[in-house]
Amino acid sequence: MVSDTVSYTGRIIEVDALSAEAQLVERAQAQDETAFEQIMHLYADRLYNYILRMVGNSADAEDLLQEVFLRAYQGLPSFDGRASLSTWLYRIATNLCIDYQRRRARRVQTVPYLAWEDEDGEVGHWESPDTQTPDPMEAALNRELQQVVEHAIRSLSPKLRTVLLLYDVEDLSYEEIARVLNIPMGTVKSRLNHARGQIQKQVEAYLRGESK
Amino acid sequence: MKCTRYERWLWDELEGRLGTAQAQELRAHLQVCPRCQRQWEAARATHQALRALPRYRAPQQLALQVRARIQETAAPKPEFVWWKRVALAPALGILAAAAWWGWLALNPDSTYSTETATAAHSVENWVEIHEQLEVADWSPTPTPSYFITTGYTQ
Ligand SMILES: [Zn+2]
Numbered sequence: 244m245v246s247d248t249v250s251y252t253g254r255i256i257e258v259d260a261l262s263a264e265a266q267l268v269e270r271a272q273a274q275d276e277t278a279f280e281q282i283m284h285l286y287a288d289r290l291y292n293y294i295l296r297m298v299g300n301s302a303d304a305e306d307l308l309q310e311v312f313l314r315a316y317q318g319l320p321s322f323d324g325r326a327s328l329s330t331w332l333y334r335i336a337t338n339l340c341i342d343y344q345r346r347r348a349r350r351v352q353t354v355p356y357l358a359w360e361d362e363d364g365e366v367g368h369w370e371s372p373d374t375q376t377p378d379p380m381e382a383a384l385n386r387e388l389q390q391v392v393e394h395a396i397r398s399l400s401p402k403l404r405t406v407l408l409l410y411d412v413e414d415l416s417y418e419e420i421a422r423v424l425n426i427p428m429g430t431v432k433s434r435l436n437h438a439r440g441q442i443q444k445q446v447e448a449y450l451r452g453e454s455k
Numbered sequence: 456m457k458c459t460r461y462e463r464w465l466w467d468e469l470e471g472r473l474g475t476a477q478a479q480e481l482r483a484h485l486q487v488c489p490r491c492q493r494q495w496e497a498a499r500a501t502h503q504a505l506r507a508l509p510r511y512r513a514p515q516q517l518a519l520q521v522r523a524r525i526q527e528t529a530a531p532k533p534e535f536v537w538w539k540r541v542a543l544a545p546a547l548g549i550l551a552a553a554a555w556w557g558w559l560a561l562n563p564d565s566t567y568s569t570e571t572a573t574a575a576h577s578v579e580n581w582v583e584i585h586e587q588l589e590v591a592d593w594s595p596t597p598t599p600s601y602f603i604t605t606g607y608t609q
Contacts, residue, residue, distance in 0.1 A: 287517055292510050296508075301511075305513075308514075313521060389507070391504075444497075446504070450496060450500060451493070
């Protein structure tokens with residue numbers, strides 16, 4: 244009896260949250276400025292956290308975050324609500340981040356800082372991190388193990404990094420990630436395993452060094 | 456090898472996806488296999504570190520910046536072009552006509568039709584150049600995002 248009531252109430256809240264989001268989207272589509280600002284307010288931190296770890300520096304992350312919302316604003320008229328708003332926004336963010344990395348990899352011909360290779364053979368590298376401007380991301384890396392993990396995340400290929408961040412850091416489900424990236428769920432799982440395996444390897448080396 | 460099977464179970468166990476029997480089997484193996492035990496420690500540390508990564512907050516001025524960029528992309532170009540063109544064409548026409556009369560006074564032998572054509576042509580050129588400058592004036596200042604903005608392909 245009690246559990247019925249709880250789950251029933253839970254259902255209602257979930258439906259309410261969805262319809263509230265749908266209403267928000269509808270209002271934003273009808274050029275309601277405050278509705279669009281509310282959307283930004285709801286998703287800004289989550290998207291920023293994701294983008295910052297995708298690109299590795301705050302200046303570009305801020306710029307890309309603005310770009311995500313600019314594109315969302317422009318794309319709102321054609322947003323049909325079949326995907327959830329969060330799936331849609333993460334997709335825009337992912338596309339922009341991957342596009343950004345390809346551009347950067349092509350443009351920058353410096354000594355590679357971190358090289359990566361995908362499970363399907365795509366290779367690339369990151370340029371050296373910008374050491375001139377203080378980066379909040381770097382400043383916050385005060386714990387050694389976290390530093391090892393952050394470094395390991397940055398050494399992943401964009402494909403693997405996307406899945407790992409969305410699942411292990413942003414808490415999206417396999418289904419949601421499959422929808423964001425438009426790939427089968429099996430691919431999500433195998434990329435996640437690859438990504439975790441690579442990070443685990445670096446953590447293992449670190450732990451072994453510690454115990455010596 | 457037997458160990459690969461347990462390696463695959465490590466993350467399932469960390470996420471509570473492993474059944475009771477399998478979890479017991481895994482634990483029994485970890486007690487006798489130092490290699491898998493090391494992997495287990497690493498997986499657990501990785502799992503914990505990933506969950507505990509610091510979260511970053513979006514810049515406070517984000518809404519303002521996005522609003523500015525929305526307005527920037529919706530800049531009212533056509534309005535400025537048309538009235539300037541309307542104002543500019545007669546002015547340049549008068550200039551060109553004056554130049555032509557001046558030239559005609561110095562070269563009385565030249566034919567009327569050629570010069571009319573030249574004058575009209577130069578007015579067109581000036582309007583065109585002016586429009587190009589105007590477009591340059593009103594295009595957004597290139598920012599670090601400029602290349603992303605213009606080169607993005609879905
Ligand atoms: Zn073993």
